[in-house]
Amino acid sequence: xxxxxDNDIQSANRFSRAIGWLWHLLGSVKLAxxxxxxxxxxxxxxxxxxxxxLETARDPQAYAAxxxxxxTAKVGGSASLLYHLQLFNxxxxxxxxxxxxxxxxxxxxxxxxxxxxxxxALRGGAVKQQDSFFTGGSADAxxxxxxxxxxxxxxxxxxxxxxxxxxxxxxxEADSENTYIAADKNRYFRLGTFVSHxxxxxxxxxxxxxxxxxxxxxxxxxxxxxxxxxGHDTNLSLRLDSFVAEYYAxxxxxKDYRSQVxxxxxxxxxxEALVRVNYPLSYQGVSFYxxxxxxxxxxxxxxxxxxxxxxxxxGGVTLKSMGSGYYVGNLDLPDQNYTVYVIxxxxxxxPMIPAESVYADVVGGDGSEVYDLVQKGIPISIxxxxxxxxxxxxxxxxxxxxxxxxxxMLIWIASGLFILGISLFFYFPRRQVWGLSQRQGEGNxxxxxxxxxxxxxxxxxxxxxxxxxxxxDSPVQRR
Amino acid sequence: xxxxxxxxxxxxxxxxxxxxxxxxxxxxxxxxxxLALAKKEPASPPQTAAAGRNSLGIAxxxxxxLTILFISLTLVxxxxxxxHGPFSDMYEFALAFAWGIVVMGAIFQWRYKTAxxxxxxxxxxxxxxxxxxxxxxxxxxxxxALQQSTLLSVHxxxxxxxxxxxxxxxxxxxxxxxxxxxxxxWLPDKEVLDKISYQAVVIxxxxxxxxxxxxxxxxxxxxxxxxxxxxxxxxSLVTWLLYAAYLHARVMRGWRGRRAAILLIVSFAAILLTFxxxxxxxxxxxxNG
Ligand code: HEM
Numbered sequence: 001x002x003x004x005x006d007n008d009i010q011s012a013n014r015f016s017r018a019i020g021w022l023w024h025l026l027g028s029v030k031l032a033x034x035x036x037x038x039x040x041x042x043x044x045x046x047x048x049x050x051x052x053x054l055e056t057a058r059d060p061q062a063y064a065a066x067x068x069x070x071x072t073a074k075v076g077g078s079a080s081l082l083y084h085l086q087l088f089n090x091x092x093x094x095x096x097x098x099x100x101x102x103x104x105x106x107x108x109x110x111x112x113x114x115x116x117x118x119x120x121a122l123r124g125g126a127v128k129q130q131d132s133f134f135t136g137g138s139a140d141a142x143x144x145x146x147x148x149x150x151x152x153x154x155x156x157x158x159x160x161x162x163x164x165x166x167x168x169x170x171x172x173e174a175d176s177e178n179t180y181i182a183a184d185k186n187r188y189f190r191l192g193t194f195v196s197h198x199x200x201x202x203x204x205x206x207x208x209x210x211x212x213x214x215x216x217x218x219x220x221x222x223x224x225x226x227x228x229x230x231g232h233d234t235n236l237s238l239r240l241d242s243f244v245a246e247y248y249a250x251x252x253x254x255k256d257y258r259s260q261v262x263x264x265x266x267x268x269x270x271x272e273a274l275v276r277v278n279y280p281l282s283y284q285g286v287s288f289y290x291x292x293x294x295x296x297x298x299x300x301x302x303x304x305x306x307x308x309x310x311x312x313x314x315g316g317v318t319l320k321s322m323g324s325g326y327y328v329g330n331l332d333l334p335d336q337n338y339t340v341y342v343i344x345x346x347x348x349x350x351p352m353i354p355a356e357s358v359y360a361d362v363v364g365g366d367g368s369e370v371y372d373l374v375q376k377g378i379p380i381s382i383x384x385x386x387x388x389x390x391x392x393x394x395x396x397x398x399x400x401x402x403x404x405x406x407x408x409m410l411i412w413i414a415s416g417l418f419i420l421g422i423s424l425f426f427y428f429p430r431r432q433v434w435g436l437s438q439r440q441g442e443g444n445x446x447x448x449x450x451x452x453x454x455x456x457x458x459x460x461x462x463x464x465x466x467x468x469x470x471x472x473d474s475p476v477q478r479r
Numbered sequence: 480x481x482x483x484x485x486x487x488x489x490x491x492x493x494x495x496x497x498x499x500x501x502x503x504x505x506x507x508x509x510x511x512x513x514l515a516l517a518k519k520e521p522a523s524p525p526q527t528a529a530a531g532r533n534s535l536g537i538a539x540x541x542x543x544x545l546t547i548l549f550i551s552l553t554l555v556x557x558x559x560x561x562x563h564g565p566f567s568d569m570y571e572f573a574l575a576f577a578w579g580i581v582v583m584g585a586i587f588q589w590r591y592k593t594a595x596x597x598x599x600x601x602x603x604x605x606x607x608x609x610x611x612x613x614x615x616x617x618x619x620x621x622x623x624a625l626q627q628s629t630l631l632s633v634h635x636x637x638x639x640x641x642x643x644x645x646x647x648x649x650x651x652x653x654x655x656x657x658x659x660x661x662x663x664x665w666l667p668d669k670e671v672l673d674k675i676s677y678q679a680v681v682i683x684x685x686x687x688x689x690x691x692x693x694x695x696x697x698x699x700x701x702x703x704x705x706x707x708x709x710x711x712x713x714x715s716l717v718t719w720l721l722y723a724a725y726l727h728a729r730v731m732r733g734w735r736g737r738r739a740a741i742l743l744i745v746s747f748a749a750i751l752l753t754f755x756x757x758x759x760x761x762x763x764x765x766x767n768g
Contacts, residue, residue: 033727040720047713047752047760054708091708207706216704248620256623277623278701289703290623401703411705415692423685456677456729 026102027109035103039096046090049082050074055218057089104204107197114194121190121430127173127182129434134448141459143467145447148437152179152445156437159447162469163433181435192425199417206410216403220288223296224396227264232404234286235266243396245293257293259398275400289401294322297344299358300391301374303333306384312338319358320397321346327358337365338385360387429454431462481617484556487549488574488612494546495581495605498539502598505535509665539594543585550578561618564632568619569757573611575635576754577604579643587647587675593667596675599650624701634693641686642750645722648679649747652740659737673735676743684722691715710760714753721746 025031050071056062071079071088086093134142148155156179160170168183215232222228222240230236238261245257256276263271263283273281281288296318303313312333319327319342327344341361345353353359353373361371362383370383379388436448449466453459554565554574565571581604584597625631655672662669694715699705706712725742728734752759 029727029730033724033731036720036724036727040717040724043713043717043720046708047710047717047756051708250620253620254622255620256626278627280700280703287703289701291702403703408699408705412692412696415688415695419685419688419692422688426681426685456674456681456735458674 023109026106027113028106029110032103032106032110035099035106038099039103042090042093042095042099045087046096049087049090051090052088054092057092100204104201107201111194111197118190118194122187124169124171124182124184124187125432125434127171128180129182129436129450131436131448133434134436134450137450137452138459141451141453141463143449143463145449145467145470147440148445148447149443150445151443152177152437152439155179155445155447156181156435158470159435159437159449162466162472163435165469166466168431168433177439179435179437181433181437183433183435184431186424186428186430189424189428190430192421192423194421196418196421196425199414199421203411203414203418206407206414210405210407210411213407214403214405216401216405218291218401220400220402221397222259222261222400224398230286230402234404236283236286237264237267238262238288238400239264240398241272243293243398245396257290257398259290259293259400261288263288285406286402286404289403290398291401292322292399293397294320294399295327295346295394295396296320297327297329297392297394299342299344299389301331302388302390303331303340304386306381306386312385317342319344326353338383339363340385356389356392358389429457433462433466480556480560484553484560487553487556488608488615491546491549491553491577492605492608492612494542494549495577495601495608498542498546499598499601499605501535501539501542502594502601505533505539506665508533508535513664536594539598540588543581543588543597547578547581547585550574550581554578557618563621563628564635566631566635567621567625568614568616570611570614570616572635572638572754573607573614575639576642577607577611579639579641580604580607580646581643583640583643583647583679584650587679591667591671591675593671595654595667596647596651596672599654600647603646603650627697627701630693630697630700634690634697637686637689637693641683641690642754644679644683645687645747645750648676648683648743651676651679652743652747655740656737656744659740669736673739676740677729680722680725680743684726687719687722691719711753711756714749714756714760718746718749718753721749 052063052066052071056066067079067083067088071083075082082088086095090096134144136142150158153174156172156174159181160172160183163170163181163183166185168185169187170181170183173180217230217232220228220230220238222238224240224243227237227239230238241260241262243257243259246255247253248255258274258276260274261272261281262269263273263281265283271281271283275281275288275290277290280290297320298316298318300315301313301317302311304311313331317329317331319329321327325346327342327346329342331340331342333340340363342358343353343361344358348355356376357373359371360374360382361369362385363369364383368383372380372382374380374382374387374389376389376392379386381387432452434450438446438448440446447470449463451459451463451466453462557571557574558564561567561571565575580600581597584600584604588594588597651672654666655669655676657663658666658669658672666672667675694712695705698707698712721742725739725746728739728742
């Protein structure tokens with residue numbers, strides 16, 4: 001019975017000791033240091049090694065195809081290994097996420113542990129300190145002024161004045177022989193690192209939840225004059241009223257491109273706007289960013305098979321240009337035996353592809369490939385097919401990135417808090433000064449000063465400035 | 480404007496080169512004087528480098544101020560020519576970076592009463608200026624994403640302060656490692672160097688953070704995505720993490736001095752990696768920007 005109880009107590013002890021140890025580990029700066037270095041090292045791999053686009057990474061099949069085609073071309077045979085090690089998607093890999101989660105836990109526990117010491121800092125230490133406190137510490141953190149030709153209260157008052165001039169908060173306590181002074185400044189800025197560390201957690205939460213709750217369409221295309229549905233969880237649709245692209249004198253570098261749009265919610269017009277790069281349109285948390293643009297050429301075409309004289313296709317063929325100088329499109333024929341690429345020029349003066357003509361490139365099922373120029377109104381046979389080009393029309397289209405990121409604002413708030421917190425902490429370091437003015441006979445006293453500066457900050461300049469200030473108002477001898 | 484820009488660009492280079500030459504001459508003169516003194520009075524306490532400045536040192540200070548003026552004017556005339564702040568190409572970045580180093584070097588010299596760290600920084604500034612001269616072209620046309628002058632100017636300005644101070648921190652770390660082995664009399668005390676390197680990070684780190692946040696803000700406005708893990712962004716994250724690690728190392732026991740200095744040198748290498756990322760990552764990635 002007794003031993004049973006003993007065992008229980010023992011195991012409970014062991015358990016609480018293990019918890020204590022774990023808590024200590026998870027709150028330690030050393031762990032933070034190691035985790036930060038691990039995350040840095042893993043990120044570095046992500047900077048050097050080709051990374052899969054995030055959209056592709058979400059779709060296992062697309063990802064596999066990407067590894068096959070894109071990654072293998074870059075890194076060769078090791079692609080498969082690197083894929084299994086998750087190194088093509090470092091930011092989503094366990095190498096990154098595990099230390100990341102641990103670091104957040106680390107910050108949380110560390111902040112909790114530090115709360116007491118911060119509260120103590122806010123209160124300030126005891127005013128009365130032992131004599132030994134004033135003679136301890138490093139030499140640059142203390143000062144002794146003997147034989148001040150003033151009473152101990154007057155000497156203390158001088159020190160108080162000097163401290164107040166330097167914006168210290170001063171507390172005084174006295175007995176018949178001694179006057180004690182405790183002063184500090186910037187104590188609230190001690191909260192700076194606290195705020196910064198917690199804002200990192202806020203940042204990471206906003207980052208994660210923004211990704212989970214939001215959505216993004218990187219390729220929302222609208223033709224000029226047309227209206228397209230935004231989809232996702234919205235009833236929004238966007239009409240592209242007009243589109244303009246301007247170029248610099250070199251004719252290649254875009255100078256400006258802008259879309260005049262109208263936004264509809266449930267079919268009701270809610271907004272008209274000019275969307276340009278750097279000037280997105282936002283409506284109820286959904287934002288439209290100008291991303292790219294292009295032109296469309298629609299060719300009315302008839303294609304028939306020569307040997308059977310059957311019509312394989314009749315109608316519009318859509319060719320697109322995205323700034324390369326050429327319209328490109330392909331023609332899906334019901335007969336799987338043919339693949340037809342159609343190429344037109346955006347430049348009416350093009351020597352290769354004159355106006356009102358396109359190239360058709362016909363790849364037959366047997367692998368034969370023949371191409372030729374198809375001119376408007378002149379039927380031509382290419383690789384067993386006959387092409388008739390009857391009419392054409394051109395239009396512009398604009399591509400938007402559309403996204404909803406409900407935590408976007410939080411990201412900026414957290415970032416701002418982080419910078420504010422460390423700036424206050426670093427640029428306005430908390431300083432503490434203690435003074436002890438001791439009576440040494442009639443009208444004479446001894447003054448002891450001791451300062452404490454934060455880690456790695458120097459005491460020297462502060463204590464020098466203080467004693468200089470002190471001397472300003474009194475004829476004191478210094479030793 | 481282009482002519483004036485060019486003139487001051489070369490004057491800046493000359494200013495930096497002559498400042499470095501003067502620093503070397505001062506160093507040699509001081510060394511000689513001290514060796515002579517040691518021979519005459521072997522028992523006398525050695526003078527430290529901080530004690531007294533000779534005329535070479537004063538000329539070096541004057542030239543430092545002149546160099547700041549020259550680089551400033553280069554930036555001003557470039558700005559007038561381009562019509563915006565220095566944010567459109569590597570030439571402009573390098574010029575601004577060099578400006579940051581030289582200015583921060585002067586400030587640290589004034590604050591810590593030693594020119595050694597500034598002179599170390601000048602060597603980096605010299606390399607950057609040579610790079611700038613090689614890369615020098617007329618202002619490129621601004622693609623629409625770059626037509627966000629206010630935000631980008633503040634972005635580059637915080638980069639200038641951050642990189643400038645952190646380069647001084649790097650210089651101090653290098654000198655610390657030298658001092659740690661030889662304890663030369665003509666270099667500052669290693670404790671001073673340790674302190675300078677830490678202070679540089681204290682000043683630089685908030686600006687480094689601001690630099691990255693403003694970059695993300697710009698990406699958000701221009702492309703609708705504040706972070707896309709492109710190599711240059713990732714490299715900037717690595718840099719930031721390394722400096723954060725350094726700051727924590729300083730809170731831990733046994734991490735002042737040599738180990739901290741080595742970490743600081745590695746962190747500075749990450750800055751260079753980020754800065755020259757456009758060149759380094761192109762071979763590996765389809766990198767645009
Ligand atoms: C990426 C994550 C982190 C960042 C960016 C960060 C940032 C900072 C910064 C800028 C400082 C000020 C440096 C100084 O006092 O010299 C600091 C201090 C500190 N950090 Fe962190 N920190 C991170 C994670 C952590 C974690 C996980 C812990 C918990 C162990 C921690 C504990 C501390 C402590 C104890 C200080 C000293 C604060 C003081 O002296 O009042 N940090 N941190």
